[in-house]
Amino acid sequence: MALRHALLAALLDAELSGYQLAKAFDLGVANFWHAQPQQLYAELARLEKDGLIAGREVVQEARPNKRMFKVTEAGLAALHGFAASSARPSFIRDDLLVKVQAADHVDAGHLVQQLTERAEFARAKVEVLENLLRTMRGERDEDAFLRHGERIGPYLTCLRGITHERATHEWCERTARILRERKAADAGH
Amino acid sequence: MALRHALLAALLDAELSGYQLAKAFDLGVANFWHAQPQQLYAELARLEKDGLIAGREVVQEARPNKRMFKVTEAGLAALHGFAASSARPSFIRDDLLVKVQAADHVDAGHLVQQLTERAEFARAKVEVLENLLRTMRGERDEDAFLRHGERIGPYLTCLRGITHERATHEWCERTARILRERKAADAGH
DNA sequence: AGGCCCATGTAATCTGTTACATGATTCC
């Protein structure tokens, strides 16, 4: 039931359409959760039916019409309840880690390639997130913003996202380098 | 289909029982994946039926009998295929991040408490993982082990796990401190 | 002309969680 609350949290800042939310949750700009568009459309329908969000149709000419959603009072209350309930620890689930776990038994070439790709992906995401941070804090420096800004939730989750992507980037590069060196040493005798 | 491969990867090092695997995957000693016992027993049954692992009954006196599993040739081949297939990027899904995203609209007290708990959990896990690393590399230093050790996959994933938990710990502490300070400043005027 | 972006959904399937069930042994 956490996708509901992730959606509510995302709609706190702005009225958004399903499509806009889908982009954020799919491409991972929303650092705190991830979901496919289909899941979002379904959950948005449920949230509206339950009265936690309110949608309004926006008629457009050159594009298909869209529905913009915002959180209702009941939605805010639901978020309060969620925040008060106990959170379970989060766990890693990553294809790439499974592959590295098996590194000694599978082809290192494929692994190095995938590690390199992931490193690049992480690097690109760091840039996007850094821009996001800069936009959010505006002219202020980070400390001042975090002390006096009115809306720091998204900034805090974004900080976690950046650290995560930086760590991913470094680990991928280091791991790829180690595997390459071992492969070279292996071939060289 | 990644749980299958996570199980295969876990069974590369040793013949293990469902129960042993469950402990590793549930408490998160297996840094590369997480799953509940029930899911493992189901998946182990499927893996055996498909001939990717072989089980053998071990009769015990003072305890219930158990089944020990090891990877077959077909299982190894399946892992090879998996390693060669493209991995999709991994995504964050964390209750706690959702709550922090909504931090400006929900009760800070609950949040600070949960952040503190999570920080402690992460700290404890770092210790466990550091011990694991020390056990794996034995007398050698890290560089030497990574260059010449025969089985470095689990060490590499463990390194990623430690960095992750350390980052979680620091972020939780910092975030809790920021929220506490804002609460105090809020009350103080 | 072909492909991407906007915009929303349904249906089928797969994956993961929760609740339930059993029963002996060891530790405090």
Add this chain to the structure above:
DNA sequence: GGAATCATGTAACAGATTACATGGGCCT
């Protein structure tokens, strides 16, 4: 005496992914 550990499962449900469906406008 009560809790934790060992050991394996079944059944019901909730959550997530994949495939399919539609259709105009914009860019190259």
